[in-house]
Amino acid sequence: MKKKVMTVDDSRTMRDMVSFTLRGAGYEVIEAADGQQAMSAIATAKVDLVITDLNMPVMDGLTLIRKLRAIPAHRTLPILMLTTEADESKKAEGRSAGATGWIVKPFNPDKLVSVVQKVCG
Amino acid sequence: MDDLSRFKQTYFDESAELLAVAESGLLRLAPGEVDMDEVNAIFRAVHSIKGGGGAFGFNDLVAFAHEFETVMDGVRNGDIPVTTILVDTLIRANDVLARMLAHAADGTDAPAGTTDDTVAALRRVLVQADAAPGTAVPAAPPAAAPPTHYADDEDDEAGIFGDALAAIQAARDDAAPAGTVPAGTVPEGKLRWTVVFRPKADLLLSGNEPTYMLRALRRLGDAEVVCHLDSLPGLAALDAELLHMSWTVTLLAGPEVGRPQIDDVFEFVADDCDIQISVEAPPPAVLPAGRADAGTASPGVGPAAPAEPALPAVQAAPAAPPVPSAPTQAAPGTAAGNGGKPRTGGPAGDHAGPAAHTIRVDLDKIDRLVNMVGEMVITQAMIAEHLRDLPPGQFQELLEGLEGLAQHTRELRESVMSIRAQPVSSVFSRMPRLVRECAAMTGKEVVLVTSGETTEVDKTVVENLVDPLTHMIRNSIDHGLEGPEERERTGKPRAGTVHLSAAHRSGRIVIEVTDDGRGINRAKVLSKAIEKGLVQPGATLTDEEIDNLIFLPGFTTADQVSNLSGRGVGMDVVRRNISSLGGRIGVYSTPGEGSRFVLSLPLTLAVLDGMVISVGEERFVLPLTNIVESLRPKPADLHGLVNKCDVIMARGEYVRLVHLHRLFGIPKAIDDATRGLVVLVETEDGARLGLVVDEVLGQQQVVIKSLEANFRRLDGVAAATILGDGRVALILDVAGLREMSRHGAGTAPGGPASANSLSGSLPPPQTTPRPTARPVLAERPESHQRQPV
Numbered sequence: 001m002k003k004k005v006m007t008v009d010d011s012r013t014m015r016d017m018v019s020f021t022l023r024g025a026g027y028e029v030i031e032a033a034d035g036q037q038a039m040s041a042i043a044t045a046k047v048d049l050v051i052t053d054l055n056m057p058v059m060d061g062l063t064l065i066r067k068l069r070a071i072p073a074h075r076t077l078p079i080l081m082l083t084t085e086a087d088e089s090k091k092a093e094g095r096s097a098g099a100t101g102w103i104v105k106p107f108n109p110d111k112l113v114s115v116v117q118k119v120c121g
Numbered sequence: 122m123d124d125l126s127r128f129k130q131t132y133f134d135e136s137a138e139l140l141a142v143a144e145s146g147l148l149r150l151a152p153g154e155v156d157m158d159e160v161n162a163i164f165r166a167v168h169s170i171k172g173g174g175g176a177f178g179f180n181d182l183v184a185f186a187h188e189f190e191t192v193m194d195g196v197r198n199g200d201i202p203v204t205t206i207l208v209d210t211l212i213r214a215n216d217v218l219a220r221m222l223a224h225a226a227d228g229t230d231a232p233a234g235t236t237d238d239t240v241a242a243l244r245r246v247l248v249q250a251d252a253a254p255g256t257a258v259p260a261a262p263p264a265a266a267p268p269t270h271y272a273d274d275e276d277d278e279a280g281i282f283g284d285a286l287a288a289i290q291a292a293r294d295d296a297a298p299a300g301t302v303p304a305g306t307v308p309e310g311k312l313r314w315t316v317v318f319r320p321k322a323d324l325l326l327s328g329n330e331p332t333y334m335l336r337a338l339r340r341l342g343d344a345e346v347v348c349h350l351d352s353l354p355g356l357a358a359l360d361a362e363l364l365h366m367s368w369t370v371t372l373l374a375g376p377e378v379g380r381p382q383i384d385d386v387f388e389f390v391a392d393d394c395d396i397q398i399s400v401e402a403p404p405p406a407v408l409p410a411g412r413a414d415a416g417t418a419s420p421g422v423g424p425a426a427p428a429e430p431a432l433p434a435v436q437a438a439p440a441a442p443p444v445p446s447a448p449t450q451a452a453p454g455t456a457a458g459n460g461g462k463p464r465t466g467g468p469a470g471d472h473a474g475p476a477a478h479t480i481r482v483d484l485d486k487i488d489r490l491v492n493m494v495g496e497m498v499i500t501q502a503m504i505a506e507h508l509r510d511l512p513p514g515q516f517q518e519l520l521e522g523l524e525g526l527a528q529h530t531r532e533l534r535e536s537v538m539s540i541r542a543q544p545v546s547s548v549f550s551r552m553p554r555l556v557r558e559c560a561a562m563t564g565k566e567v568v569l570v571t572s573g574e575t576t577e578v579d580k581t582v583v584e585n586l587v588d589p590l591t592h593m594i595r596n597s598i599d600h601g602l603e604g605p606e607e608r609e610r611t612g613k614p615r616a617g618t619v620h621l622s623a624a625h626r627s628g629r630i631v632i633e634v635t636d637d638g639r640g641i642n643r644a645k646v647l648s649k650a651i652e653k654g655l656v657q658p659g660a661t662l663t664d665e666e667i668d669n670l671i672f673l674p675g676f677t678t679a680d681q682v683s684n685l686s687g688r689g690v691g692m693d694v695v696r697r698n699i700s701s702l703g704g705r706i707g708v709y710s711t712p713g714e715g716s717r718f719v720l721s722l723p724l725t726l727a728v729l730d731g732m733v734i735s736v737g738e739e740r741f742v743l744p745l746t747n748i749v750e751s752l753r754p755k756p757a758d759l760h761g762l763v764n765k766c767d768v769i770m771a772r773g774e775y776v777r778l779v780h781l782h783r784l785f786g787i788p789k790a791i792d793d794a795t796r797g798l799v800v801l802v803e804t805e806d807g808a809r810l811g812l813v814v815d816e817v818l819g820q821q822q823v824v825i826k827s828l829e830a831n832f833r834r835l836d837g838v839a840a841a842t843i844l845g846d847g848r849v850a851l852i853l854d855v856a857g858l859r860e861m862s863r864h865g866a867g868t869a870p871g872g873p874a875s876a877n878s879l880s881g882s883l884p885p886p887q888t889t890p891r892p893t894a895r896p897v898l899a900e901r902p903e904s905h906q907r908q909p910v
Contacts, residue, residue: 100328101389
């Protein structure tokens with residue numbers, strides 16, 4: 001069965017790129033434009049991985065990660081954060097919020113796929 | 122990265138939207154009342170443009186966006202006070218960003234120095250903020266090339282994950298070698314890696330899954346995995362969410378696999394797990410030259426490279442957490458105003474960018490859909506027409522079904538049309554910027570009021586509104602509004618008001634630009650018109666006619682051509698643009714109180730509700746919106762004006778009669794209006810006309826087919842269509858008919874004249890201003906009853 005990945009990003013360009021790349025690699029992809037949408041989408045869809053941008057309107061990525069981790073069912077859900085900053089403090093912040101890992105933008109498609117495989121097979 | 126190029130268009134489309142978001146946000150940004158949601162929205166817009174630009178390698182653009190973003194970040198954090206100067210700088214930066222995007226879209230490099238001034242201005246802002254945080258310092262020194270560095274990570278393709286690896290490596294290097302792995306037989310050309318992986322017990326809770334890491338190791342080569350269960354607790358003490366296992370993986374991999382590839386597998390967990398990696402190579406004697414590549418492939422990565430193959434090199438690393446994740450360690454050289462501050466600290470605004478429940482569709486696809494629906498409307502009308510002859514009482518179900526089909530066709534058509542509909546706000550939202558610039562240039566104070574932004578109209582119409590509206594607003598500010606002093610002298614508020622409104626009215630969209638300025642100076646307009654030979658000296662014109670002179674080609678009242686309007690593109694161009702869309706424009710002015718420009722446009726350019734009429738053997742379609750009523754006149758109602766034309770007394774008003782068969786040279790048509798019918802029509806500016814026709818056949822929706830695209834332009838004809846029976850019918854242009862009849866009816870009252878000879882005999886239209894029957898447009902539509910037959 002295909003693994004389902006949710007990409008959360010307010011940038012349609014970024015969502016499109018993530019979706020296209022991952023679909024090409026055999027994943028099913030659903031999209032959300034902010035943390036709030038992601039929360040409601042995940043309530044009904046079972047996802048195997050969340051890839052979230054950090055800086056988003058309505059609900060930002062770190063809040064999303066914390067909220068997801070607070071839900072027992074998602075305690076072990078892999079969550080990757082997309083960050084433009086290769087900044088260690090950002091990664092530490094994400095990690096303490098509960099992020100599984102990170103992807104630094106810009107990334108090339110191969111990199112994205114390999115990171116995704118690393119955390120959700 | 123070729124895969125990414127297909128997203129470029131999305132990126133540019135989205136960036137255009139983001140630029141608009143940023144611009145409207147910046148225009149609302151004012152000192153003292155800073156809306157943080159707004160600021161966040163602007164920041165995000167710039168941030169997203171930068172992020173996407175990085176993906177496509179638009180380095181200049183990214184570098185500039187970064188400068189812009191840095192300042193926005195400062196504003197967001199309250200480090201940079203909002204001043205008028207700042208807002209101006211940011212608006213300029215937004216413009217420059219738009220230019221950079223345009224260059225990126227064209228695939229050209231922006232000319233060197235495009236961004237220099239703006240970057241300098243942005244950096245000045247930063248330096249000032251540093252000099253006196255939290256306070257406005259407009260007079261700070263203009264900063265000689267401030268040493269603003271920034272962590273330009275985004276450009277650093279090679280550096281993706283690089284510093285994370287460096288951190289891991291640092292941890293490795295700090296650690297002392299521990300233990301020795303016994304040397305086995307390593308096949309030629311291979312390296313044997315031994316990885317001992319002892320995850321932290323709560324690893325799963327960060328979403329990491331050791332299985333996938335082991336699997337990833339397997340992908341690198343032949344791996345043998347040994348699982349250690351020694352610390353596995355008894356069942357009673359077992360916590361399913363904790364990990365109690367550790368693994369030893371022996372990996373035989375080719376020279377292309379180096380330490381980075383293996384480190385990469387544990388990238389996210391290196392800090393919390395005990396990972397020991399060691400490598401051994403085959404004996405040196407058989408070391409092939411290619412093997413050295415493995416060493417150079419991971420330069421400086423570690424002493425584990427096969428550069429020292431003689432001994433089983435051992436590199437063990439109990440990964441102590443010291444260096445990498447300390448939050449205090451900001452990237453060196455981070456921008457001054459940016460600092461190590463978290464980017465996402467602020468409260469999340471609700472200024473979402475583009476709505477999420479939209480899809481982006483190529484306009485061609487929609488056009489095809491519109492066209493197909495159009496054809497379907499025709500087919501449906503055709504079936505309906507054929508079945509009209511059926512004997513009543515029979516085929517009841519068929520007729521009912523057909524009725525349903527008719528209704529669904531109509532709904533389908535409306536739905537399809539609504540896909541193309543856009544609120545005019547997309548045009549209106551560009552106007553505050555324009556007003557601001559015009560006000561600055563003319564030194565006038567202007568308040569722009571808009572209403573009816575949500576009024577929807579076809580996309581093509583929206584697009585074509587930009588230029589006319591821009592010109593009309595410029596015109597209102599430049600010519601209409603007085604300067605603040607003059608306004609005070611006449612008892613008006615210092616700031617002039619320009620009101621831009623949109624509304625639906627009788628199947629059309631009506632847009633008004635109203636100003637409370639000085640109104641049209643009729644004496645001046647008239648004298649200018651006479652001076653330019655547009656009007657005969659001594660001609661008597663009504664006020665309305667004089668006002669409308671400003672639409673004549675070559676007309677300008679400005680004594681001096683100002684920087685704004687009056688650059689040779691006059692209101693005549695506006696009128697021409699509007700007419701080409703099937704629209705009309707008129708002006709209504711009261712001296713001393715202001716002017717009102719009214720323009721009306723069809724909601725869509727594709728389908729029309731029409732009345733089919735017959736003249737002789739020909740069929741014509743009259744737009745329903747033009748029709749007031751149809752009547753059969755009594756002989757007493759008709760009056761002939763000598764050498765002029767026939768008129769009819771209709772509802773207490775004399776209306777000129779136009780015999781369509783004469784105008785178009787149609788034989789075998791009814792000439793006597795008392796035997797045929799008169800359809801009373803009204804043009805957009807309120808002038809009335811009585812069309813003499815043989816018969817009114819009925820109302821029908823018709824699909825507009827451009828005559829110009831398929832044939833050529835004809836006077837008095839707006840377009841063509843295909844009727845239900847497959848015949849082609851021309852759609853009449855009432856205003857055009859009026860023009861034709863004014864020039865033609867008097868000269869050829871008797872015999873039929875061909876359309877060609879008629880249009881050829883037209884005198885230049887600008888010699889006579891249009892007489893306007895109705896003084897004020899606003900009273901028009903409601904005051905007449907419409908009685909479509």
